[in-house]
Amino acid sequence: MRENSENLEEAVSIRAADKVFNPDSDNEVQALLGIDLDIKEGDFISLIGPSGCGKSTLLRLIADLLVPTAGEVKVFGKTANQARLDQDYGMVFQHSGLFDWRDVSANIELPLELKGWSKADRQARSKEMLELVRLEEFKDHYPRQLSGGMQQRVSIARALSFEPRLLLMDEPFGALDEMTREHMQVELLRIWRETGTTVVFVTHSIPEAAFLSSKVVVLSPRPGRIHSEITVDLGDRTDQTREDPEFFQATTEVREALRAVEAG
Amino acid sequence: MTKRKAIKTAFTVIVSLVLLVLLWEGYKWMGQQTEDHWPGTQLGLPVSTDDLTMPHASDIFNELTDEIRAGRETLPMTVYLAKKAAFTFLEAAIGFSLGVIVGLMLAIFMLRWRFAEKGFLPWINVSQTVPLIALAPIVVTWARLQGYPDMVGISLIATYLTFFPVAVSGLRGLQSPDSSDVELMRSYAASWSSTLIKLRLPAARPFLFPAFKLAATLSVVGSIVGEISIGTKTGLGRAILDFAQRYSVWPERLYSSVIAASLLGLFVFGLVNAAEWFFIKRGREVLK
Numbered sequence: 026m027r028e029n030s031e032n033l034e035e036a037v038s039i040r041a042a043d044k045v046f047n048p049d050s051d052n053e054v055q056a057l058l059g060i061d062l063d064i065k066e067g068d069f070i071s072l073i074g075p076s077g078c079g080k081s082t083l084l085r086l087i088a089d090l091l092v093p094t095a096g097e098v099k100v101f102g103k104t105a106n107q108a109r110l111d112q113d114y115g116m117v118f119q120h121s122g123l124f125d126w127r128d129v130s131a132n133i134e135l136p137l138e139l140k141g142w143s144k145a146d147r148q149a150r151s152k153e154m155l156e157l158v159r160l161e162e163f164k165d166h167y168p169r170q171l172s173g174g175m176q177q178r179v180s181i182a183r184a185l186s187f188e189p190r191l192l193l194m195d196e197p198f199g200a201l202d203e204m205t206r207e208h209m210q211v212e213l214l215r216i217w218r219e220t221g222t223t224v225v226f227v228t229h230s231i232p233e234a235a236f237l238s239s240k241v242v243v244l245s246p247r248p249g250r251i252h253s254e255i256t257v258d259l260g261d262r263t264d265q266t267r268e269d270p271e272f273f274q275a276t277t278e279v280r281e282a283l284r285a286v287e288a289g
Numbered sequence: 290m291t292k293r294k295a296i297k298t299a300f301t302v303i304v305s306l307v308l309l310v311l312l313w314e315g316y317k318w319m320g321q322q323t324e325d326h327w328p329g330t331q332l333g334l335p336v337s338t339d340d341l342t343m344p345h346a347s348d349i350f351n352e353l354t355d356e357i358r359a360g361r362e363t364l365p366m367t368v369y370l371a372k373k374a375a376f377t378f379l380e381a382a383i384g385f386s387l388g389v390i391v392g393l394m395l396a397i398f399m400l401r402w403r404f405a406e407k408g409f410l411p412w413i414n415v416s417q418t419v420p421l422i423a424l425a426p427i428v429v430t431w432a433r434l435q436g437y438p439d440m441v442g443i444s445l446i447a448t449y450l451t452f453f454p455v456a457v458s459g460l461r462g463l464q465s466p467d468s469s470d471v472e473l474m475r476s477y478a479a480s481w482s483s484t485l486i487k488l489r490l491p492a493a494r495p496f497l498f499p500a501f502k503l504a505a506t507l508s509v510v511g512s513i514v515g516e517i518s519i520g521t522k523t524g525l526g527r528a529i530l531d532f533a534q535r536y537s538v539w540p541e542r543l544y545s546s547v548i549a550a551s552l553l554g555l556f557v558f559g560l561v562n563a564a565e566w567f568f569i570k571r572g573r574e575v576l577k
């Protein structure tokens with residue numbers, strides 16, 4: 026109980042976490058070393074860094090899809106494992122991961138089905154979710170009939186369908202073209218504001234990180250460590266924001282941190 | 290769309306049938322002219338063209354409509370063969386169903402426990418190298434000693450042939466989902482069995498149906514070989530055996546029973562195709 030009240034505002038808290046793949050073998054990889062990270066409820070955090078620096082690994086530790094070699098990962102004051110079992114988070118991958126034998130609404134209803142919701146409840150919720158991602162008229166379509174951006178929106182709807190408090194996204198817009206990507210960013214911010222969900226967002230794109238985040242976490246590689254944390258405050262963002270000097274300044278700050286990382 | 294496709298299929302079937310008959314009769318006619326030699330050479334034809342080896346296509350088709358005495362009644366050959374085929378179909382259907390169940394269970398078992406995959410897969414492969422002719426009497430004798438009707442033993446032989454493609458392709462299909470799909474299910478805290486039902490089995494369907502098609506035709510082969518090798522009283526295998534013994538006097542009959550066997554094979558193949566359409570393609574039709 027005490028711990029709970031202590032961490033009331035803490036969505037994720039990571040202490041001295043290490044992750045070693047294939048320990049004690051020839052292909053041992055120190056993927057993460059001494060990670061300390063706190064994410065407050067309602068935050069929008071981006072993880073950025075060179076390829077292979079451990080962004081996905083860090084996200085998987087939070088998701089309890091991987092177990093840290095050392096240190097601890099807490100999600101809403103519980104162990105990551107408990108949080109996964111309680112389904113405190115939803116997950117979105119780079120490739121939408123929609124099941125092509127299910128139509129759009131059946132895909133969105135998948136996690137609800139697993140939770141044993143009644144059909145009527147599921148349908149009502151998937152309808153709400155389709156409104157949220159603005160795909161109402163596509164509910165009976167199959168994933169292959171949708172564009173990449175639409176598929177990602179379905180994937181987001183599926184991740185949010187059971188109202189998790191945390192949304193984990195691994196390069197969700199990585200496979201989209203630039204225009205669709207910018208549009209999806211605005212949509213994601215709207216959804217973030219409407220639902221109040223905490224977001225952890227892995228990206229390779231500097232402007233994307235700067236535009237979306239309240240905090241950008243820059244990682245350095247081999248072994249993966251947190252290099253710096255950059256706080257961004259662009260207020261209410263629209264497409265217009267991309268032309269603001271504040272946005273330019275934020276991207277510059279992130280870029281310089283990444284240059285410092287590359288320089289070693 | 291589907292209607293046009295059906296017409297196209299029917300057309301192809303008829304054309305290839307006509308071609309087959311023309312080829313058969315053409316070869317026969319040529320052989321008759323040259324006394325079984327390639328025209329203008331002393332080279333012998335691979336198959337002699339006398340009426341015993343190659344009866345006229347028309348005689349074979351006539352045979353199908355002719356009457357045959359079966360016990361106390363006389364029946365048209367088509368009806369006689371259809372009755373026999375129905376019996377064989379039943380054995381094949383039981384064998385197929387059992388084979389699918391056993392194959393799927395093995396695939397799931399090997400999916401669940403890696404050691405099972407390592408331990409079982411070689412044996413499953415070895416199992417298919419045992420000659421059917423040797424296996425059939427063993428299985429049937431066992432079934433008879435247990436007091437089961439012959440149908441049980443024969444179906445088991447069909448099962449033995451059908452479980453193999455299902456187990457092997459099924460395992461590949463169950464292992465086919467991307468690791469990110471499996472992670473997604475894990476993120477929902479889905480149990481192993483929910484992951485199997487909601488993800489792995491649906492993802493395995495495109496692997497399973499080709500295996501089912503193979504298994505369906507194998508189940509017919511297995512049933513017929515089973516019938517022949519134990520000498521049952523009925524079934525297509527029995528008819529083939531009877532007609533084979535009197536081939537020298539009545540070759541058309543053996544050919545007509547062979548036609549019946551191929552038709553039965555085609556029929557079960559078609560059934561699986563229909564099931565495939567129902568279970569996979571139906572939803573996708575919306576696509577176009």
Ligand SMILES: Nc1ncnc2c1ncn2[C@@H]1O[C@H](COP(=O)(O)OP(=O)(O)OP(=O)(O)O)[C@@H](O)[C@H]1O
Binds near residue numbers: 054074077080081083
């Ligand atoms: N399952 C695994 N087994 C062994 N090594 C792994 C595994 N997953 C990741 N790694 C290694 O850990 C390191 C970090 O990988 P990770 O995927 O987290 O990087 P990333 O920052 O997400 O890279 P990218 O930007 O290319 O997606 C890499 O060196 C990678 O090779």
Ligand SMILES: [Mg+2]
Binds near residue numbers: 080081082195
């Ligand atoms: Mg990654």
